[in-house]
Amino acid sequence: MWAPCAAKLRDCWAASSLILSRCLSLGVSMAKSKFEYVRAFEADDTCLPHCWVVVRLDGRNFHRFAEKHNFAKPNDSRALHLMTKCAQRVMEELEDIVIAYGQSDEYSFVFKRKSNWFKRRASKFMTLVASQFASSYVFYWQDYFEDQPLLYPPGFDGRVVVYPSNKTLKDYLSWRQADCHINNLYNTVFWALIQQSGLTPVQAQERLQGTLAADKNEILFSQFNINYNNEPLMYRKGTLLIWQEVCEVTVKEVKLPAEMKGEKMAVTKSRAKPVPLYCDIIGDAFWKEHPEILEEDS
16 A cells, blocks of 8 residues: 555656756846845955956954964074965965065065955955965964964954955055064064074164164174075075976876786976066066066056
């Protein structure tokens, strides 16, 4: 007696599935909940069209984070390389990013002018960049700090700024690189006074109060025999990430005819990857060498 009922149940299920699939294929809207009115409270945060969208991340309370995790002063190359690794992961996940620039505990990501990623919603740009970056920081921590356990998870805040032209975008990146130079020069002298001259942080701060760049360079050279221009470019200029074709060699097993065994061979493939550069971006030389970055404006 159950066989006819089971057959009818199968027929009803098949019919329901067919109707549902047809409705979806034809774009038929489904019944809406009475609670759906709350969507009207969402703010419209669409970025202006035909503009560069920049997401800048900053480490939250990173002075404390650096102290707790024994970062080297004035610069810790491990921390800077970790930041760049995280930025590379962000670019690989969100391919609409054309260029990124980082220094200290911050990174800026520039999206294409014509990007329609998530309908250009600022909240999507910011939250996905921040979450991808923060999770990567924790994921890759041990690759760069093998002997230093992560004591607590880091945090990053973000902001979205829209720039209408190539000039304003270049000025923004120039501003961040100038900030890198100013801060690094100060920190280099500040920590030299503490580590090599035995001054306290307060005394070092008082010693540098009111000094200009030329004064700081003179202190470094005369007191510590340090030529600031010989410091690593990564410290002085920050890190720039751009897409470049990179050849990668992988070993794969090649299948041969049945009577022969498979052999392992090296296979070379070329693919685009975000590559770090340490160079000046305030002048025109970089932009003339890489016109493809801004070509959408032509």
